[in-house]
Amino acid sequence: MKYVDEFRDAALARRYAEAIARMTTRPWTLMEICGGQTHSIVRHGIDQLLPEGVTLLHGPGCPVCVTPAESIDAAVAIAGDPGVIFCSFGDMLRVPGHDGSLLAARARGADVRMVYSPLDALEIARETPDRQVVFFAIGFETTAPATAMTVVQAARDGVANFSLLVSHVLVPPAIEALLSAPDNRVQGFLAAGHVCTIMGYWQYEPIADRFGVPIVVTGFEPIDLLQGLYQCIRQLEDGRAEVENPYSRLVRREGNRTAQDLLRRVFVVQTQRWRGIGDIAESGFGLAPEFAHFDAGRRFGYATVAPERPSECLSGEVLRGLRKPVECPAFGTRCTPERPLGATMVSSEGACAAYYRYRRPVAVPA
Amino acid sequence: MCLAIPGQVLTIEGNDELTRQGRVAFGGISKMINLAFAPEAVVGDYVLVHAGFAIAIIDAAEARETLDYLAEMEAEDLS
Numbered sequence: 001m002k003y004v005d006e007f008r009d010a011a012l013a014r015r016y017a018e019a020i021a022r023m024t025t026r027p028w029t030l031m032e033i034c035g036g037q038t039h040s041i042v043r044h045g046i047d048q049l050l051p052e053g054v055t056l057l058h059g060p061g062c063p064v065c066v067t068p069a070e071s072i073d074a075a076v077a078i079a080g081d082p083g084v085i086f087c088s089f090g091d092m093l094r095v096p097g098h099d100g101s102l103l104a105a106r107a108r109g110a111d112v113r114m115v116y117s118p119l120d121a122l123e124i125a126r127e128t129p130d131r132q133v134v135f136f137a138i139g140f141e142t143t144a145p146a147t148a149m150t151v152v153q154a155a156r157d158g159v160a161n162f163s164l165l166v167s168h169v170l171v172p173p174a175i176e177a178l179l180s181a182p183d184n185r186v187q188g189f190l191a192a193g194h195v196c197t198i199m200g201y202w203q204y205e206p207i208a209d210r211f212g213v214p215i216v217v218t219g220f221e222p223i224d225l226l227q228g229l230y231q232c233i234r235q236l237e238d239g240r241a242e243v244e245n246p247y248s249r250l251v252r253r254e255g256n257r258t259a260q261d262l263l264r265r266v267f268v269v270q271t272q273r274w275r276g277i278g279d280i281a282e283s284g285f286g287l288a289p290e291f292a293h294f295d296a297g298r299r300f301g302y303a304t305v306a307p308e309r310p311s312e313c314l315s316g317e318v319l320r321g322l323r324k325p326v327e328c329p330a331f332g333t334r335c336t337p338e339r340p341l342g343a344t345m346v347s348s349e350g351a352c353a354a355y356y357r358y359r360r361p362v363a364v365p366a
Numbered sequence: 367m368c369l370a371i372p373g374q375v376l377t378i379e380g381n382d383e384l385t386r387q388g389r390v391a392f393g394g395i396s397k398m399i400n401l402a403f404a405p406e407a408v409v410g411d412y413v414l415v416h417a418g419f420a421i422a423i424i425d426a427a428e429a430r431e432t433l434d435y436l437a438e439m440e441a442e443d444l445s
């Protein structure tokens with residue numbers, strides 16, 4: 001496929017690995033923010049091409065993984081209402097809340113449907129005016145414009161039986177929270193390319209300045225990832241801390257203005273809870289007052305967020321780059337993709353699931 | 367979740383600013399995609415698609431530069 005195959009060129013990947021090895025003189029710890037990048041790195045073995053001493057930590061950028069269990073509990077409760085059709089992206093269905101997952105709710109008879117786009121949920125609402133249709137709006141800045149457009153269309157057309165359970169998260173405040181933590185080890189970041197497609201990368205310039213870390217806007221294919229790593233390590237070796245954008249075929253400094261205008265209209269920035277990490281100020285989107293009547297939490301009476309309950313799962317430490325999945329005692333034993341304890345084992349972009357799929361020690365046949 | 371894939375715009379329908387859409391081909395299959403966030407897209411352009419929306423037009427010249435980047439760096443280092 002065009003714009004995919006040429007960015008998987010094995011010979012070019014090898015040349016990048018050699019170039020990185022030539023220029024690396026010291027150990028460095030880098031973090032990729034986005035779960036899609038984690039998946040691609042582990043799948044293509046990019047981390048194994050890096051020189052010894054260069055460590056890649058996997059960041060909190062899997063929206064499915066950081067959606068708080070309390071939001072899933074609200075989703076399960078709302079889906080249990082017999083008058084409701086509950087629509088969600090597929091990867092959210094298996095994530096456990098405190099009282100099971102949406103898939104378990106469906107097994108109990110709830111009408112839970114998987115959709116590819118929030119517009120599909122709105123379409124279901126138009127076709128089924130006698131039922132309440134609720135969309136579980138999760139995702140980063142990449143996905144929020146799709147939600148915003150759906151809300152605006154629903155408002156314009158007066159679709160009264162449609163509402164949304166909104167749990168959108170924002171990347172820059174999470175990066176700042178990671179860098180401000182006393183136990184932070186991250187020296188350079190690969191910024192999430194598709195988030196930057198929408199938001200641009202000017203927001204990262206003050207972060208790079210303030211914390212003295214290079215931030216490189218990076219795509220998802222092997223060549224994109226290797227180029228991002230190359231530029232990030234090169235900056236570290238040169239003692240620079242700048243924002244660079246090798247993902248320029250898709251990202252411009254100012255981002256997608258049309259999408260940003262709509263985000264500003266539909267959402268307000270608010271404190272958001274991240275699963276395993278806790279509350280981060282100004283790190284999420286809620287519906288603006290003009291659109292508050294589309295808030296499913298309000299419509300169904302689940303407005304409050306309960307305190308986080310303790311669990312055996314260490315995904316909070318995995319998401320902050322403090323531990324690798326294989327360092328969790330439950331990994332691969334009490335916790336597997338079939339019986340996940342935490343969301344990082346459920347989503348294919350979660351670090352635990354990526355390691356389970358591609359990095360489990362396999363028995364060598366005799 | 368943030369998976370977004372490149373596809374080529376085959377047709378464009380309507381000019382309503384919220385619902386402008388078009389058929390986009392991904393390898394062998396094609397799908398109707400909302401083009402409201404890529405208002406400059408024309409037939410033949412490659413766009414990046416996420417959750418039913420085109421979120422950016424792919425810049426062919428920049429793509430070429432990315433693929434040539436390492437060779438340029440290596441040439442610079444030798445000179």
Ligand code: SF4
Nearest residue numbers: 313315328335342352
């Ligand atoms: S292996 Fe399972 S229990 Fe351990 S951190 Fe990952 S998701 Fe949580």
